[in-house]
Structures are given as C-alpha cells and as structure tokens.
Amino acid sequence: MASQLSPGPEGDKIVRRKLSDQVLARLRQMIRTGALKPGDAMPSERALMERFGVGRPAVREALQSLHNSGLISISHGERSRVNEITAGTVLDRSDEIARLLLDAVPSNLEHLKQARRMFELGIVRLAAEKATEGDVAELRDLVARQRALLGTDPVPFIQTDMAFHARIAEIADNPIIAAVSVAMLRWLFEYHTALLHWSGKEEITLAEHARIVDRIAAHDAEGAVATMRDHLDRSLELYARSEGPTEAGT
Missing domain, CATH: 1.10.10.10 (Winged helix-like DNA-binding domain superfamily/Winged helix DNA-binding domain)
Structure with missing residues (x-):
C-alpha cells in the first residue's frame, strides 16, 4: 500500500x-x-x-x-x-509614516516626547564631555540669532530653536545620533507648524539655552543634564497643556 x-x-x-x-x-x-x-x-x-x-x-x-x-x-x-545612504536620508523617508502614526494614535505623541527627553539628556552629557571652543561659539551664536527673532514670526524662532538642539547633537560626532535628533525635532514641531503660537515664555527659553551652553562650555556633564532636564520638563509641561501647538521654545 x-x-x-x-x-x-x-x-x-x-x-x-x-x-x-x-x-x-x-x-x-x-x-x-x-x-x-x-x-x-x-x-x-x-x-x-x-x-x-x-x-x-x-x-x-x-x-x-x-x-x-x-x-x-x-x-x-x-x-x-x-x-x-545615510542615517539622515533613511529617517527623512520616514516623515510621512511618522505623521500618520501621530495622527492615528494620539498617545504616540506623548511617547515621542518621552523618548526625545531621554535622548536629549544623553546627548547633552556627551556634548559637555566633548565640546570644543568652536562648538560652544556656534551654540552661543544660535542663542543670539534666536534672541534677534523675538517679536517676529514664531516659525523662524522655532526653526532656530530646533537648530540649537540639533547642533548639540552634532557635538556627539555620531551621525546616527545627529540624524535621530533632527528627525525627532521635525516630527514633534513641524507636525504642529500650522498651530504655532507665542506663549510668552520666549525669554525663559533663551535664558535656559544660555545656561545649557554655559554648562557645556564648563564641561560640567551633570550640570548640563540637570539644566536640560529642567528646560525640557518646563517645555513639555506647557506643550501638554496646549491644545496642539508648541510654545515658541523647545
């Protein structure tokens, strides 16, 4: 058989x-x-x-x-x-998917903000350890450029704010870290571009940025982390209370 x-x-x-x-x-x-x-x-x-x-x-x-x-x-x-192919080009192609993800599941915006906070605290520690005089000078220049935008259209203020945080990430000298930082900022803030408004906290943002640069310049890693944590906690708290738009400062 x-x-x-x-x-x-x-x-x-x-x-x-x-x-x-x-x-x-x-x-x-x-x-x-x-x-x-x-x-x-x-x-x-x-x-x-x-x-x-x-x-x-x-x-x-x-x-x-x-x-x-x-x-x-x-x-x-x-x-x-x-x-x-770079980390930046790969993440650039994820923009539309990221926007769909944030639209489809609102809680993902909170998850993204949490991830960005953890990421930035690690980045600023590296920046404080590795920053050169040239890096510090460029960060101070970005703070000055942002201050010069007070009272104007909020979009350039936000863009310069993003450039400040992106420049800190570049100090790590790791292209993946730099690309992820830029992508997170883009997903968080360009997603809300149409809803941007002034919050009245721009001077506080600028003062916090200046203190972050001071800690980086002093190579004070712990101080830089603590200052960045305070800055992000304040920003995210205001962000959470708004009905969608970010405050003019990250």
Missing part, C-alpha cells in the same frame, strides 16, 4: 517569484556589495534586460522599487543614479 504524505507546513510550498522581484534582489545585492556605488549611473534598461534575460517591464518595475525605497534617483531624460 502506497504511503500517503501528510500535509506539510506552508514552507513546503514552492512559490514562483516575480521576475521583477528577482531583478530587484540582484540590483540590491550589487548596491550592497559596492558593484554599484553612490553616485554611479545605473546600467541602461537594455543592458539590464540583456544581463538578466528579462523583459523591459520587469526591469522598470525593479528600478521603480529601488527609487521608492530611496536607493536610486530616477530623473526623466537622465540615467538613474545610486544614492548615498
């Missing part, structure tokens, strides 16, 4: 992959291994068709997938080129 095979797991099924998926996998591998480097022009559609033995639709679909994921840039009338 012939033996009967019992139904196997889903993994036993043979799935025929789309040609475009196979082309996509090959091209990704070429980018990963450096066969195609940042700035390189992609091979022409005809060259790829001949190399992989597929038709133009499979090649075009694979190239579009690479473009959608940010690995290449497609320009009409020009050859597609391989993009340089």
